[in-house]
Amino acid sequence: MAYPDGLLHEGENVVVHKHPHWKMLLGPVLVLFVVVGGFSYLAALVAATPWRVTVWIALGVVGLGLIAWFTLAPLARWRTTHFVITTNRLMVREGVFTRSGIDIPMWRINSVRFRRGLVDRVFGCGTLVVESASDEPLEFDDIPQVEQVQTLLHREVGDGSEHRAQEG
Template sequence: MAYPDDLLSSGEHVVIHKHPHWKMLIFPVFWLLVVVALGTYLAGLVGDQSWATAAWIVLAVVGSVLIIWLTLVPLARWRTTHFAITSDRVMYREGVFKRTGLDIPLSRVNTVRFERSLMDRVLGCGTLIIDSASDEPIPPFDDIPSVEKVHSLLYREINDNPGDDFHPRTSDGRA
C-alpha cells in the first residue's frame, strides 16, 4: 500500500513504506484463540442448564469485549502505524483515535544504526535508531521489518540527496 500522496510535498516521493513487523500480532492472535476456545468450552458446560440462554449471552458479551480489547485494538494500532522514508524525510505516524507523528528531514540526520536480537534476526525485523542534529532525542523505531534493508535505503537516500549541504551542486548542475 502506498503512503497517501496528499501528505507529501511537491516533488517528494516515497522510497519505502512499512508497518511494524507482524510479530506485534502474535499475542493478539493468541488471545483471540484463547478467548474463543474458553468461551466455547464454557458454553458447552452450561448447555444443559435451565439458565443456559442467559449464560450464553453473558459469555458472548464478555468474549466480545475481550476480543475487541485484546485483539482488534492491537490490530488497529498495528494497521495505523506507518514508517515511511521519502526523498525528503523520515516519517512515523501512529495511533487510532489520537494520532501522533514524527518527521525528520534527511538533511538533519547524523547517524543511522540498527539493532537486532536473536529473535529479531529469526523473524527478520529489528530496531532502527536515528540520531539527528536536533536537541530532542528521537525514540528508536522498534519492530521494523527488514531493518537492514531499511537502514541501507535510508543511508543511501541521505547520501544521494542532491539538495543537502553535503552534496552541493556546481553551477553546471553536477554533484
Template sequence: MAYPDRILGPDEQVVRHLHPHWLTLFRPVVLFLVLVGGGSFGAALVPEGDDQALARLVIGAVAVVLGLVFVAVPLLRWRTTHYVITTHRLLFRTGILSRTGRDIGLSRITDVSYRQSLWDRVVNSGTLTIESAGDNGATVLSAIGHSEEVQQLLNHMIEEDADRRAQESAGYIGEAYRDDPYDDDHHPDDRSRGDRRDRRRTR
C-alpha cells in the same frame, strides 16, 4: 488520496512504507483463537435450563470485550503505525483515535544504527536508532522488519538527499551568474573592480 501520498510535497516520493514487524500480530491472533475456542467450549458446557440463554449471552459478551481489548486494539495499533521513508524525510505516524507524528528531514539525520537480539535475527527484525540534529534526542523504532536493510536504505537516501541539495545549490548559483546584467564572461569580483575603476574616471 490514500496515506501517505496525501502528505507528500510536490517533488517528494515514497521510497519505503513500513509497519511494525508482522510478529507483533502473533499474540493477538493466538488470543483470538483462544477466545473463540474457549467461548464456544464454555457456551457448550452451560447446562440446559431457564438461565442457559442468559449464561451463553454473558460468555459471548465477555469474549467480545476481551477480543476488543486484546485483539482488535493491537491490530488497529499495528495498522495505524506508519514508518515512511521518502526522498526528503522520514515520517512517523501512530495512534488510533488520537494521533502522534514526527517528521525528520534526511538532511538532519546524523546517524542510523540497528540492534538485533538472537531472536530478532531468527525472525529478521530489529530496533533502529536514529540520531538527528536538534534537541529531541535519538528516535528509537522497535520491531522493524529487515532492520539492517532499512538502515542501509536510510543511509543511501541520506547520501542522495545531500547530492540533490548540492546540485540544486549549484544550479541556483549558475542561474544567478547567467542572469548577471553586467557581464556573463567575468567573475563578480571582476565586475566590482570594473565598477570601482568607472567611478574613479568620473571624479
C-alpha cells in the same frame, strides 16, 4: 494511492513504506484463540443447565469485549502505523482515533543504526535507531527487513547531503 501521497511535497517520492512487522500481532491472535476456545468450552459446560441462555449472553458479551480490546485494537494500531522514508524525510504516523506523527528531514539525520535480538533475527525485523539533531535518539521497533531499511535510509541521507553540497 499509497497512504503518504497526500503528505508529500512537490518532487518528493516514497522510497520505503512499511507497517510494523506482523510479529506484533502474535499475542493478539493468541488471545483470540484462547478467548474463543475457552469461552466455547465454558458455553458447552453450561449447555445442560436451565440458565444457559443467560450465561451464553454473558459469555458472549465478555468474550467480544476481550476480543475487541486485546485483538481488534492492536490490529487497528498495526494497520494505522506507517513508517515512511521519502527522498526528503523520514515520516512515522501512528494512531487510530488520536493520530500522532514525526517528520525528520534527511539533512537533520546524523546517524542510523539498527538492533536485532535473537527473536527479531528469526522474524526478520528489528529496531531502527535514528540520531538526529534532537537530544535523544529515536527508536522505531519492529521494522521489517531493518537492515535493508537502514541501508536505504543511509543512502537517502547521503544523497541529500551530496545534493546540498552541490547547491551551495
